Amino acid sequence: MSTTTEATRATNLDRVAALDPVFAQMVGATAEHVHAIPELTDREKTFLCVVADVCQPSLGLAFEAHVRAGIGRGVSTTDIRALLRFISYDCGYPAAAAGFERLAEFEAAEGLSPDEAAPLAADLLETGPGAAPSPLPDAVRAQLRELDDHFAEFFDLQSRMRSGAGPGTLTERERGFASMSIDVHYQTLEETFQAHVGRASRGGASHDDVRAALRFNAQFGVTRAWSAWKALNAYLAELETPRTGAGSVPVVP
Numbered sequence: 185m186s187t188t189t190e191a192t193r194a195t196n197l198d199r200v201a202a203l204d205p206v207f208a209q210m211v212g213a214t215a216e217h218v219h220a221i222p223e224l225t226d227r228e229k230t231f232l233c234v235v236a237d238v239c240q241p242s243l244g245l246a247f248e249a250h251v252r253a254g255i256g257r258g259v260s261t262t263d264i265r266a267l268l269r270f271i272s273y274d275c276g277y278p279a280a281a282a283g284f285e286r287l288a289e290f291e292a293a294e295g296l297s298p299d300e301a302a303p304l305a306a307d308l309l310e311t312g313p314g315a316a317p318s319p320l321p322d323a324v325r326a327q328l329r330e331l332d333d334h335f336a337e338f339f340d341l342q343s344r345m346r347s348g349a350g351p352g353t354l355t356e357r358e359r360g361f362a363s364m365s366i367d368v369h370y371q372t373l374e375e376t377f378q379a380h381v382g383r384a385s386r387g388g389a390s391h392d393d394v395r396a397a398l399r400f401n402a403q404f405g406v407t408r409a410w411s412a413w414k415a416l417n418a419y420l421a422e423l424e425t426p427r428t429g430a431g432s433v434p435v436v437p
């Protein structure tokens with residue numbers, strides 16, 4: 185851990201200690217334990233913290249502490265803006281808007297200027313004949329149409345707007361971890377949870393890496409994590425059991 189990161193952590197704990205010194209001890213021990221998880225990068229840990237702040241929501245001291253700690257680990261507010269744009273259709277646009285509002289306040293107070301993001305192409309914002317092709321696999325689109333045609337069209341739109349890759353975007357592994365963590369916070373632990381685990385796996389995450397992401401999320405609520413562990417262990421056991429004619433993992437961009 186760098187000197188800058190240690191100083192940031194100490195500053196954050198000092199602010200918590202001003203509220204309650206014993207609680208600060210509990211926070212410090214918890215943070216030390218989960219941040220020692222070796223399978224996740226510092227960037228991934230920062231993203232998981234911010235996702236939790238938006239979903240809980242906890243956009244006060246916790247959000248500021250997580251953003252500040254992320255900056256100390258090389259994660260810019262531009263990176264966090266890319267995260268908020270990505271998670272907005274899973275956590276909900278109002279929740280993401282509150283995250284942007286709080287992040288902008290932090291940037292203004294700290295004198296930070298995020299990089300300007302390139303606008304989306306017009307056909308990514310369309311529905312109907314003028315829209316770009318949906319990045320969703322046909323099997324997933326068929327499942328969505330069985331639920332509701334308008335919802336399927338909405339899902340196509342959301343997926344198109346997040347289909348970009350490369351510099352300034354999240355990796356597929358990062359997208360998977362962020363999305364599955366939203367499932368943990370909202371306890372949507374069936375099809376979407378499995379699809380998001382599959383996304384992380386396509387991004388190069390091993391089953392142990394996926395488990396590490398869930399271990400990290402325990403700090404945001406052990407009862408939710410408990411339920412998620414039951415769902416994850418059952419799903420991974422299913423994937424790890426050889427089956428004849430097994431179906432494919434759901435895919436969501």
